Amino acid sequence: MSMQAKRRADYLPPAFTISDVKMDVRLHPTATRITSELQITRVSDHSQHLELDGDNLSLVSIKLDGEIFEDIEQREDTLIVRNVPDTFTLTIVNDIDPQNNKALEGLYLSQNTYCTQCEAEGFRRITYYLDRPDVLATFEVTLHGDKAQYPTLLANGNPVARGDNDDGTHWVTWQDPFPKPSYLFALVAGDFDLLEDSYTTTSGKSVKLELYVDKGKKSRGIFALESLKRAMKWDEDTFGLEYDLDIYMIVAVDFFNMGAMENKGLNIFNSKFVLADQRSATDEDFFNVESVIAHEYFHNWTGNRVTCRDWFQLSLKEGLTVFRDQQFSADMTSELSNRIKHVRVMREHQFAEDASAMSHPIRPEEVIEMNNFYTVTVYDKGAEVIRMFHTLLGEDGFRKGMDEYFRRHDGQAVTCDDFVAAMQTATDIDLSHFAQWYSQSGTPVISLTTMFDERKQVMDITVAQHTPPTADQSHKVPLFIPVAFDCIDENGKHYTDVDGKIKDGVLLLDAPSTTLHFTGVESPLIPVVLGNFSAPAKVNNNLSVEQMLLVFRYAKDAFNRWDAMQSVYNWCIAEFEKGQGEQIDDSVWNALSDVINNEADNHELLGECLVIPTFETLCQTRQRVDPNSLNSARSAFCDAFSIKLASVLKRVFDSISTDSYQYDQRSVNARRCKNVLLNHLARTEHGDSLVRQQYAAADNMTDTLGALKAAQGNLPDAFEALMQNFESEWNVDPLVLDKWFGLHATTERDDILSQLSLLKQHPQFTINNPNRVRAVMGSFAFFNTAGFHRADGAGYKYVTDYLLELDAVNPQVAARVVTPLTQWQNYAPAHQSLMKAQLNRLLGHKGLSRDMFEKVSKSLAFETSGEHA
Numbered sequence: 001m002s003m004q005a006k007r008r009a010d011y012l013p014p015a016f017t018i019s020d021v022k023m024d025v026r027l028h029p030t031a032t033r034i035t036s037e038l039q040i041t042r043v044s045d046h047s048q049h050l051e052l053d054g055d056n057l058s059l060v061s062i063k064l065d066g067e068i069f070e071d072i073e074q075r076e077d078t079l080i081v082r083n084v085p086d087t088f089t090l091t092i093v094n095d096i097d098p099q100n101n102k103a104l105e106g107l108y109l110s111q112n113t114y115c116t117q118c119e120a121e122g123f124r125r126i127t128y129y130l131d132r133p134d135v136l137a138t139f140e141v142t143l144h145g146d147k148a149q150y151p152t153l154l155a156n157g158n159p160v161a162r163g164d165n166d167d168g169t170h171w172v173t174w175q176d177p178f179p180k181p182s183y184l185f186a187l188v189a190g191d192f193d194l195l196e197d198s199y200t201t202t203s204g205k206s207v208k209l210e211l212y213v214d215k216g217k218k219s220r221g222i223f224a225l226e227s228l229k230r231a232m233k234w235d236e237d238t239f240g241l242e243y244d245l246d247i248y249m250i251v252a253v254d255f256f257n258m259g260a261m262e263n264k265g266l267n268i269f270n271s272k273f274v275l276a277d278q279r280s281a282t283d284e285d286f287f288n289v290e291s292v293i294a295h296e297y298f299h300n301w302t303g304n305r306v307t308c309r310d311w312f313q314l315s316l317k318e319g320l321t322v323f324r325d326q327q328f329s330a331d332m333t334s335e336l337s338n339r340i341k342h343v344r345v346m347r348e349h350q351f352a353e354d355a356s357a358m359s360h361p362i363r364p365e366e367v368i369e370m371n372n373f374y375t376v377t378v379y380d381k382g383a384e385v386i387r388m389f390h391t392l393l394g395e396d397g398f399r400k401g402m403d404e405y406f407r408r409h410d411g412q413a414v415t416c417d418d419f420v421a422a423m424q425t426a427t428d429i430d431l432s433h434f435a436q437w438y439s440q441s442g443t444p445v446i447s448l449t450t451m452f453d454e455r456k457q458v459m460d461i462t463v464a465q466h467t468p469p470t471a472d473q474s475h476k477v478p479l480f481i482p483v484a485f486d487c488i489d490e491n492g493k494h495y496t497d498v499d500g501k502i503k504d505g506v507l508l509l510d511a512p513s514t515t516l517h518f519t520g521v522e523s524p525l526i527p528v529v530l531g532n533f534s535a536p537a538k539v540n541n542n543l544s545v546e547q548m549l550l551v552f553r554y555a556k557d558a559f560n561r562w563d564a565m566q567s568v569y570n571w572c573i574a575e576f577e578k579g580q581g582e583q584i585d586d587s588v589w590n591a592l593s594d595v596i597n598n599e600a601d602n603h604e605l606l607g608e609c610l611v612i613p614t615f616e617t618l619c620q621t622r623q624r625v626d627p628n629s630l631n632s633a634r635s636a637f638c639d640a641f642s643i644k645l646a647s648v649l650k651r652v653f654d655s656i657s658t659d660s661y662q663y664d665q666r667s668v669n670a671r672r673c674k675n676v677l678l679n680h681l682a683r684t685e686h687g688d689s690l691v692r693q694q695y696a697a698a699d700n701m702t703d704t705l706g707a708l709k710a711a712q713g714n715l716p717d718a719f720e721a722l723m724q725n726f727e728s729e730w731n732v733d734p735l736v737l738d739k740w741f742g743l744h745a746t747t748e749r750d751d752i753l754s755q756l757s758l759l760k761q762h763p764q765f766t767i768n769n770p771n772r773v774r775a776v777m778g779s780f781a782f783f784n785t786a787g788f789h790r791a792d793g794a795g796y797k798y799v800t801d802y803l804l805e806l807d808a809v810n811p812q813v814a815a816r817v818v819t820p821l822t823q824w825q826n827y828a829p830a831h832q833s834l835m836k837a838q839l840n841r842l843l844g845h846k847g848l849s850r851d852m853f854e855k856v857s858k859s860l861a862f863e864t865s866g867e868h869a
């Protein structure tokens, strides 16, 4: 197996291309036979042989223009076909073993369903091919399978013929008229319940919609289908983009490595992002279903019609499609809570990735295993970069740029530079400096320094940027950063700078620093920056806690208000870390009480503002964290918060009426606020009875889970009892049981490691199901701070033992769960060495996958200088 890195700079166009593919697939659990007929044309240099990708395939035969061809060489992951003409037909027959494919890449069989996952490089596990996104071909696929066991046979495009064979099998032929790269290939065979619907596009085309779910789960698919229609309408209204085929199919499967996959006309989904009803799914689950359904649908234009030239360009489709799904979700639900949700992901996960050995630009320069680069950087920071285009160009300019992008590149495989060039046509701003965001990694820090002259009543605010070096790049350049900028005085009056550097509330910072001048200033101004998180940056604003509270009170931007509260909590927790928590002034507690009282009817803002920053977020503003003291300080603050504010928290809790369940924004906000309040109240004398009452009365999963989460960690007896009840009610429902597994795995208790061992022995646990593995080991490693970071290192060792087992089964998932271990640089030296000891164990393991090798070796090679944040 090659551990060699590929570099973006080494891109070469393919020597051959494939225009049409005809495939015949005879499904069999351990010996599926693939016959693939490829129309191949040479597109460059005459001297080159044809090199096809292939992985784990048994070659049966190969013919060139119908004649057996023997001038070939089989290497580990390529098939070399020598001395071929300029244009020819190659017919390849090979066998594969779907039943023993536990990596869930290529064609696999699980729970009696055959399905495929080809992105990024999984097609080469099905047959020999030019498995790269810049080779686009039309596909015609004929599937044969047992008629009784697999009544449904699906592939991309439209069904054109079907029939029965004499041996109990049947067959269906599918044609996809749109040339596509192999990563968008898909097939499915199984026995499903089918939800059917249709959608008529603005131009009058009728599209059949089909949603395939497990037998008996039909009613749980309704919401997904409704979401799909909303997404189709939204893309027409917002971007003028219509669907192109006659049929759009979605299949939900239980065994899936990621969220979902945008295969042309045949999306395959993790059932977690399809199935939802009031009883089994939380409001958050509903939200996620709608956003993932939309994400995959939006890929039809941003990903499929215009695809990536090579995998280094992944953010071209992912960053853009995440941005599109975020805008859609904001329009369907609410802008503020969406924005906060995504900022949390950036701060908790993306900033941490950029500070770690895995730091990479949104367009990576060097890759060993592509599966490792489906990251929060490529996806979420990528979406933030698109959002900055949107800010710079404005709504209309952005639409104009998108139109130009599709006009130029429909049907092509292109680069991020092509996207920037299309956007450039829609603005006078020179985007070449802005484009540095594609090549520079790391999180910029924006620092503010102020000078106030009381006599002259003037104030200067200097805004400076600095990006600390990262693991992959020691030298950084100043970026082009849109910094939303507001300024207030202590009475809430707003100011703007005399030179007009701030335009429409935004300062375009394109130099290392700039100074803003303010006049007519009677008392020091408070800068309010990065409204609506206008750039993926950190801010060093040095405000006092009183000033933060003024920002909450007077800022125009709701995100800034929420962020100010986060800063207040961060400051309080720092006081607890210094052992000075008890000395926090009453004025602060009174101010917090006022916030709750004043916003009591604004459930959306209050619900968000009452969430205390997570451990992971707190780590981003601290260095060499001792996990247990930070965790204890956070917990002590939460205790003080709930005790001191108990009466106002209880009053607001009681004021929120719980009508019977509905999934609409007003009710979602109310439930969210109520559950956040319950979490605080669980630490008070009312806790036990409130939690049990809510659990007993709940008619929906949001409130059920809210009660369990409130009990977890605060009310061990109630937690035990309710969890037992929950298990007996939901034991047969895998998606719901994952919540139960996750709650157990994240509970902080001394015997957590033996608890984890019990979970692994649970009859519903299996290492072959990624959702289950993530629910137990992923939740533990990412979110059980006290357990994972035990001072004796037993948490690290426990995860490592498991990863060794998992890596042999499913390297892609193993390489995700290892992430928290690779981020050792966040922690105090004692923890660093314990974590590195386990990473060394992994690295020394014979047969470690390429996925794990890349992350573990990078992590161990990472030298931190003082400056790495």
Ligand code: TRP
Residues within 6 Å of the ligand: 117, 119, 120, 257, 258, 259, 260, 261, 262, 295, 296, 318, 371, 374
């Ligand atoms: N393109 C998919 C998405 O973002 C991501 C994806 C699904 C994926 N399955 C995968 C990526 C397996 C790598 C491997 O919607």
Ligand code: ZN
Residues within 6 Å of the ligand: 295, 299, 317, 318, 321
């Ligand atoms: Zn995607």
